[in-house]
Amino acid sequence: MSTLEGSLSILKNPAILSYIFKGVAFTLIISVVAVGIGVLLGSVLALVRNYCTTKKTRIFKWLATAYIEIFRNTPLLLWIFICLVFFPFPEFLSKKMFGLTSVEVKLLFKGATALILFTSSIIAEIVRGGLNSVAQGQFEAGHSQGFNTVQIMIYIILPQAYRNIVPTLLSQVITTIKDSSYLANIAVIELMSRVKTLLSAANKYNGTGSVNVSDVFVLLGAAAIIYFIINFTLSSIVRYMQKHPRIPKAAERAA
Amino acid sequence: MDGLFSITAWEKVWTYRSTFLLGLYNTSRMALFALILSLVLGIIFGLMATSGKKYLEVISRVYVEVIQNTPLILQLCFLYYALAFSGKSLGIVVTGIISLGIYHGAYMAEVVRAGIGAIPKGQFEAAESQGFNYVEKMYFIILPQSIKIILPPMVNQIVNLIKNTSCLYIIGGADLISLTYSFVTGATTGGAYAPAYLVSGLLFFIVCFPLSTLASIWENSLKKRELKTAEAVKTISEGVVTK
DSSP: HHHHHHHHHHHHHHHHHHHHHHHHHHHHHHHHHHHHHHHHHHHHHHHHOOOOOOOOHHHHHHHHHHHHHHHHSHHHHHHHHHHHHHHHHOOOOOOOGTTBOHHHHHHHHHHHHHHHHHHHHHHHHHHHHHHHSSOOOHHHHHHHOOOOOOHHHIIIIIHHHHHHHHEEEEEHHHHHHHHGGGGGGGGGSHHHHHHHHHHHHHHGGGSSSSSOOOHHHHHHHHHHHHHHHHHHHHHHHHHEEEEEEEEHHHHHOOO | OOTTTTHHHHHHHHTTTTHHHHHHHHHHHHHHHHHHHHHHHHHHHHHHHHHHHHHHHHHHHHHHHHHHSSSHHHHHHHHHHHHHHHTTTOHHHHHHHHHHHHHHHHHHHHHHHHHHHHHHHHHHHHHHHHTTTTTHHIIIIIIIHHHHHHHHHHHHHHHHHHHHGGGGGTTTTHHHHHHHHHHHHSSSTTTTTTHHHHHHHHHHHHHHHHHHHHHHHHHHHHHHHHHHHHHHHHHHHHHHHHO
16 A cells, blocks of 8 residues: 555645645635624625615615525626626735735635625525514514614614524534635635645655545545534534523523 | 627627536536435435434434535545546546535435424324334325425525536536636637626526525425414413413
8 A cells, every 4th residue: 555655645744734724724714704794794684685674775675685696596606706807806905915926815805705795695694584583572672662773773683683693603604614615716725725736736745656546535535524623513513502502492481 | 808788798608608508408417416316315314314223323424414514525526536546537427416416415314304303203103003114104104294394495405406516617517607617718709708607697596596485485484384383282272271
């Protein structure tokens, strides 16, 4: 099994290891940023879609609905390609940073934008689910206490809605970590693309002079294990939270 | 770069309309076969997860967790390159069907598991007490009841499956997105970015939007019906208590 030993020796190379772990860092940062901004955009979209129902504001509801439905029903890769061509890139960012070349920074910016736009449409639906789970009586109670609609939203509805959707948002982080591998199609920045690049150059490192099947198993297997550890940890947390909700359900409270 | 309103760009797209139709055909063909594979896997592993036998449950759990916690692109590359470097390449389309089927099979298994898990235990026991064997119990009693819980999320999975055919781009795929991309970057056809992306997005939307709308309407009506039954049960039991 000399080819397998050769493949395993790739993973012992410190330069390659740091290359891979930079990819992991990028994957995590991109995903967390995408979900973070996605929560902001998604909340706005969800609020507009749910509550802009008067005659004057109905146009905004339609726009938000159109945005959500369009992004939910087309593939992420299409949006990555679209942003690559059409999304404006601020020139002052066009320089070397985070150990990437200026071209890569540009691709990262555009790819991440596509991911954010796509993710926010999904999060909008999650937030909407949270908003709908808040009982109607809460609005009436707020109004009766003299709150206006904005105050009711900020102080009464949104806190309850967010608390209900924390597990779902965490599973969205998992989905986004997996979705960030789509960026491998356009640039070598995150984990998936880095492993794929290593695979195509494996003949330089494994000592046999050619790329073997064992390289596929070792390199892609290592990436799979890394993804699995991250996502399985997150999904275990989600399961724990769903089993042990911090707020008991209304029925349990009443009992 | 031709804009959205350039007539020449639209003419180019119209001239090469067969590219988009071929892409749509490939995407739907792959989605169909992958769907069949994922349904088979989903039903098998979903039934295993609810069988009550520990080792079957563990096998099903491992399959679901491993597949759901790694990206589809990684699985696809793994399968494709492992086959390619061992000299047994199956071709892009077949590889795509297999890995899409396995990936969505895990999600289908979870859907089936949740659907069967939602059926009250008494139904299983009632079926057993009537002398039904496993197949009869599932076929006549359990699955007809769980199918209405299973179907809406399953339709959502079909939408995801159709969208995920775009993964094949990374191995040089033949799906709609890959063909669109090679159209806009091709030497003789290139340039018509806006119309080409619009057309291919529209094709996806036309296929996916009715499905996802159907799924959400279905789900809402199910929730409403459940709420009504819960209220009815509540009033009945309250009535019993007050009497």
